[in-house]
Amino acid sequence: MTCVACRRDAPPVSDAEIADLRPQVPEWELVELDGIRRLRRVFSFEDFAQALQFSIKVGEVAEAEGHHPALLTEWGRTTVTWWTHKIKGLHRNDFIMAAKTDLIDRA
Numbered sequence: 001m002t003c004v005a006c007r008r009d010a011p012p013v014s015d016a017e018i019a020d021l022r023p024q025v026p027e028w029e030l031v032e033l034d035g036i037r038r039l040r041r042v043f044s045f046e047d048f049a050q051a052l053q054f055s056i057k058v059g060e061v062a063e064a065e066g067h068h069p070a071l072l073t074e075w076g077r078t079t080v081t082w083w084t085h086k087i088k089g090l091h092r093n094d095f096i097m098a099a100k101t102d103l104i105d106r107a
Contacts, residue, residue, distance in 0.1 A: 012037070012089030025098040031081075037090045038083040039098050043105055048075045057104045065100070067093050 013021065018030065028039045045051040055073040058080060062068045072079040082098050084091040 008086050010084075010087050010091060012084070012087050013092060013095075017092070018090065021092070021095040025095060025102065027102070028098050036083055036088050038081050039090065039094055040079065040081045041098070041101070042077055042079045044077050046076065048073075051076060051078045054078050054104065057107075058101055061100055061104065062097065065093075065097065067097055069097065069101075 022028075022030070025039065028041045031038050031040050043051075043054060045054060051073050055071050055078050058069065058071060058078070067082075067084075070079075070081040072081075080098075080101055082094040082101075083089065084094060
């Protein structure tokens with residue numbers, strides 16, 4: 001699947017939609033920061049170089065899709081957080097991108 005352009009008036013996913021989509025990205029946690037629901041996952045690596053390479057790959061996919069995460073790259077890990085800035089919440093795009101991020105990790 002690919003992301004669709006999201007307008008400011010697009011509704012965030014409902015609780016029922018989240019319940020349907022979460023099983024497709026089971027390793028992601030649903031968090032709320034500053035009143036905004038987000039998907040977050042920490043990916044572990046052997047060193048900083050591997051974490052950085054992963055972050056770059058996630059960035060390349062994000063740029064191609066026009067949907068961008070928060071990335072925190074540290075020694076041995078990268079934290080990826082997805083949410084839709086325009087609607088200040090979760091959109092179907094965020095679940096699509098979480099699944100694409102999982103594919104990068106498995107490559």
